[in-house]
Amino acid sequence: MTPSTLPPLPGVPAASRAALQEILDRTDPAILGVVLSGSAARGMATERSDVDVYVVRTEEAGTGLETSRSPAVDEIPTTLAEIEAPGALGTDDWWYRWSFAHAHVLRDDTGGRLTEAVRRHAELAGEEQRAVLVDRLDGYVNFAFRALKAERDGRPLELRLDAAESVTWWLDTVYALRGRVRPYNKYLPWALREHPLGVPEWSADVLLPLLERILDGDPGALRTAYAPVERECLAWDRAHGGTDLADTLAGWGDQLDLLR
The missing domain is CATH 1.20.120 (Four Helix Bundle (Hemerythrin (Met), subunit A))
Structure with missing residues (x-):
C-alpha cells in the first residue's frame, strides 16, 4: 500500500475528510485503490452533498458487497475487473460511466491500471x-x-x-x-x-x-x-x-x- 494524503476538497466537511482519510489509511491487502467521485471530486460539494467514494477490491474480496452509507461518506465497493470493463451503450452500466469522469484517484496500488481504467470510462474512441x-x-x-x-x-x-x-x-x-x-x-x-x-x-x-x-x-x-x-x-x-x-x-x- 502506498500512503496517500487527501487533496484539497472544497466544501467537503471535516467529518467526511476524516472518513476518507481513514479509508485511505486501511492496510487491508484486498483493497487495490480508492476513487472519489460526485460533487466532492469536482469542487462542487455543499453541506448537503453525499461524499461518494469507490473502494476498489480484489475480485474475491469485492464480490457481493453492498454500499455502506453514513452521514460522512458513502462507501461503494467495486472490483478492478468491473472498472476495467466500462458499460457499453444500451446497457445499465452505460449510465454510470460519467461518474468516473474527472474523478480523483486517491489511491492506486495497481501500478496505474486503476487510474487508466477510470480515465477510460469517460472517453470514447x-x-x-x-x-x-x-x-x-x-x-x-x-x-x-x-x-x-x-x-x-x-x-x-x-x-x-x-x-x-x-x-x-x-x-x-x-x-x-x-x-x-x-x-x-x-x-x-x-x-x-x-x-x-x-x-x-x-x-x-x-x-x-x-x-x-x-x-x-x-x-x-x-x-x-x-x-x-x-x-x-x-x-x-x-x-x-x-x-x-x-x-x-x-x-x-x-x-x-x-x-x-
Whole structure:
C-alpha cells in the first residue's frame, strides 16, 4: 500500500475528510485503490452533498458487497475487473460511466491500471465512438425534425415536447464527437466551463443559453444547434476515413431542409 494524503476538497466537511482519510489509511491487502467521485471530486460539494467514494477490491474480496452509507461518506465497493470493463451503450452500466469522469484517484496500488481504467470510462474512441455517434445522431435528428415539423404544423405543445426530448440526444452527439461521454445534467455547466469541448458553438457561454432556448421551444434555436453538428459530423468522417455519419444524415433526405 502506498500512503496517500487527501487533496484539497472544497466544501467537503471535516467529518467526511476524516472518513476518507481513514479509508485511505486501511492496510487491508484486498483493497487495490480508492476513487472519489460526485460533487466532492469536482469542487462542487455543499453541506448537503453525499461524499461518494469507490473502494476498489480484489475480485474475491469485492464480490457481493453492498454500499455502506453514513452521514460522512458513502462507501461503494467495486472490483478492478468491473472498472476495467466500462458499460457499453444500451446497457445499465452505460449510465454510470460519467461518474468516473474527472474523478480523483486517491489511491492506486495497481501500478496505474486503476487510474487508466477510470480515465477510460469517460472517453470514447474507435468503434465504440463510431457506434455511439451513429446511434445518438440519428435519434437527435429524429426529435429535432419532429419538433420543427410540429412548429410548421401549428402544434406548439408538441414542438416544446420534442425540442426538450432532442436535448439528451443532441448533447450525447456533441460530446461523442469530441470523444467523451456526456456529463450528468447537474454537471453540464461545470464540465463545459472546466473542460471545454474546443468548438466555439459548444462553449459554455454559447451552448448553455442556446440550450435554454431549445427547452423553450424556439425553432431558431433548434436550427442553430443543428448547423455545427452537421459540420462536425462531416469533419469527423473525413478524419476517420469513413462516411458513417454522412450516411446517417443522408438517410433523412430532403427532410433535413427543415433543420437548415
